[in-house]
Amino acid sequence: MKSIVIFASGSGTNAENIIKYFENSTTASVTMVLSNKKEAKVLDRANNYKKSAISFNKTAFSNGHIVELLTTLNPDLIVLAGFLWKIPADLIAAFPNKIINIHPALLPNYGGKGMYGMHVHEAVVANKETESGITIHYVNENYDEGNIIFQAKTTVTPTDTAEDVAQKIHQLEYEHFPKIIEKVLND
DSSP: OEEEEEEESSOOHHHHHHHHHHTTOSSEEEEEEEESOTTOHHHHHHHHTTOEEEEOOHHHHHTTHHHHHHHHHOOSEEEESSOOSOOOHHHHHHSTTOEEEEESSOTTTTOSTTOOHHHHHHHHHHTTOSEEEEEEEEOOSSTTOSOEEEEEEEEOOTTOOHHHHHHHHHHHHHHHHHHHHHHHHHO
């Protein structure tokens, strides 16, 4: 059975969707959820599914404690599902091509530091884009610059608000992210 560890910073709807997707799988399961916020709703969601869930601070993230924990767990894949901190070089080095992220835009557009969540959707609407989407990519030392694994698009209409775009993006995330995780695990 392959092991997935999820990193998340917020409410955890994508993490929950991934946990549910692999709940009855015979090939992979989510073994742990990690969050950089001790009050993050994602920890409650993980606990509801009887998944190990812990929070950590910036010190534990930057001093190697999280790398040590992950080395012990030896996950087949680390999935960033709404995780907002930059991944340290030692973690990337310890798990080469085993860390993936989902971004709520069609990279390389609307990526980089500070471009997450509603900031992305507001920029898409402000720039009168006609489409947006999701990008699932490998994580490297730069925000949103790792090799692209998959993209899916949705139309943005002139009357769409940032909230409308967010809803369309969430639907793409829920539909595609678990399937692409499964595909990456099986490649």
